[in-house]
Amino acid sequence: MTADLRAYTTELTGHGGDPIEVYAAVPEADGPHGSVVVIHHMPGFDEQTKEIVRKFAAFGYAAAMPNLYSREAPGASADDAAAAARALGGVPDPRLVGDVDAVASFLRSRPGSNGKVGVIGYCSGGRQSVLAACSLELDAAVDCYGAFVVVNPPAEHTLKVTALTEILPNLSCPMLGLFGAEDQYPSPEQTAQLAGALAAHDKSFEHHTFEGAGHAFFAVERPSYRPDAAVAGWTLIWDFFGRHLA
Amino acid sequence: MCTYNTETLSLTGSAKGAVGWFHATSASVYFDHPVHHGAGHALMIDVLNRDQGASARVGLELDAHSARELAEAILRTLDAVPEGLLEH
Numbered sequence: 001m002t003a004d005l006r007a008y009t010t011e012l013t014g015h016g017g018d019p020i021e022v023y024a025a026v027p028e029a030d031g032p033h034g035s036v037v038v039i040h041h042m043p044g045f046d047e048q049t050k051e052i053v054r055k056f057a058a059f060g061y062a063a064a065m066p067n068l069y070s071r072e073a074p075g076a077s078a079d080d081a082a083a084a085a086r087a088l089g090g091v092p093d094p095r096l097v098g099d100v101d102a103v104a105s106f107l108r109s110r111p112g113s114n115g116k117v118g119v120i121g122y123c124s125g126g127r128q129s130v131l132a133a134c135s136l137e138l139d140a141a142v143d144c145y146g147a148f149v150v151v152n153p154p155a156e157h158t159l160k161v162t163a164l165t166e167i168l169p170n171l172s173c174p175m176l177g178l179f180g181a182e183d184q185y186p187s188p189e190q191t192a193q194l195a196g197a198l199a200a201h202d203k204s205f206e207h208h209t210f211e212g213a214g215h216a217f218f219a220v221e222r223p224s225y226r227p228d229a230a231v232a233g234w235t236l237i238w239d240f241f242g243r244h245l246a
Numbered sequence: 247m248c249t250y251n252t253e254t255l256s257l258t259g260s261a262k263g264a265v266g267w268f269h270a271t272s273a274s275v276y277f278d279h280p281v282h283h284g285a286g287h288a289l290m291i292d293v294l295n296r297d298q299g300a301s302a303r304v305g306l307e308l309d310a311h312s313a314r315e316l317a318e319a320i321l322r323t324l325d326a327v328p329e330g331l332l333e334h
Contacts, residue, residue: 041279042250042278042279043279043281046281072300073299073300076299076300076301077300077301078281079281079305080300080301080303081300082281083274083292083294083300083303083305084294084296084300084303086252086274086276086292087252087254087272087274087292087294087296088296090250090252123279124250148250153250153251154251156251157250157251161250214286215286216279216286222279222284222286223284223285223286224286
């Protein structure tokens with residue numbers, strides 16, 4: 001499917017009433033269509049992740065991505081903004097949830113929306129996708145190789161994020177997890193641990209671990225890109241969102 | 247993975263980046279996904295002046311071997327400075 005689309009940058013009111021930059025791509029067709037909040041990876045609000053936003057619109061979803069570093073570096077290039085945010089300690093979890101909530105509300109209220117909103121994130125955004133789905137009422141969530149979901153980072157790490165184990169019982173929607181067998185963050189053992197925890201709470205969690213792939217196998221511009229895993233992963237995403245957001 | 251781990255330090259000096267020369271006041275050092283270097287991870291150094299905005303930055307992305315070579319070269323250079331020239 002390749003739908004005509006319109007992509008644009010706008011501003012929304014995010015967590016704490018702060019203005020946040022948002023990149024959106026929506027199908028030209030009137031709808032009804034489901035919606036997807038895209039959470040960028042730690043390198044930021046970059047061209048590669050904007051391309052993913054457009055890909056969702058091309059496949060018939062209204063998609064939008066908050067610039068999680070809007071506050072630290074308004075108007076800066078993605079790499080400078082990521083560096084500034086990192087130097088200031090990164091994105092606090094409550095702020096991430098508030099910003100995703102703002103974007104989800106924006107998408108849900110758009111003309112043509114069918115009222116259903118999912119979330120997807122890559123790398124650090126994978127963990128944040130789980131965080132959002134355990135904190136907000138959403139319709140589907142995809143975690144692409146998010147680390148530190150069931151284990152805490154090593155104690156010497158200076159940027160403090162914590163495992164999400166305690167809030168997993170609050171998962172509000174079905175979740176899809178896509179992982180690489182050669183990844184250690186998260187490792188296949190951690191993925192199994194996540195699956196076990198969600199099963200214990202009677203949560204729907206479909207997960208796939210691709211052989212021959214490590215971390216960031218979706219990232220087409222990086223040496224970690226694994227086309228077989230990425231193509232299969234995208235097929236699983238379309239099937240999953242098709243069942244839960246269409 | 248995104249390592250999240252970041253060393254930050256204050257420093258005194260100058261750096262030249264996209265905005266030209268600026269007074270450098272801090273630096274971040276971390277091992278994470280590079281923006282430009284063609285590897286999954288790299289040793290990253292950002293030399294910053296936060297008061298002048300996010301663009302007041304010089305960024306380095308080095309493979310681990312190069313980063314160690316650079317660090318050792320800096321230390322060797324400082325160790326070889328003739329007595330009396332180091333102000334601090």
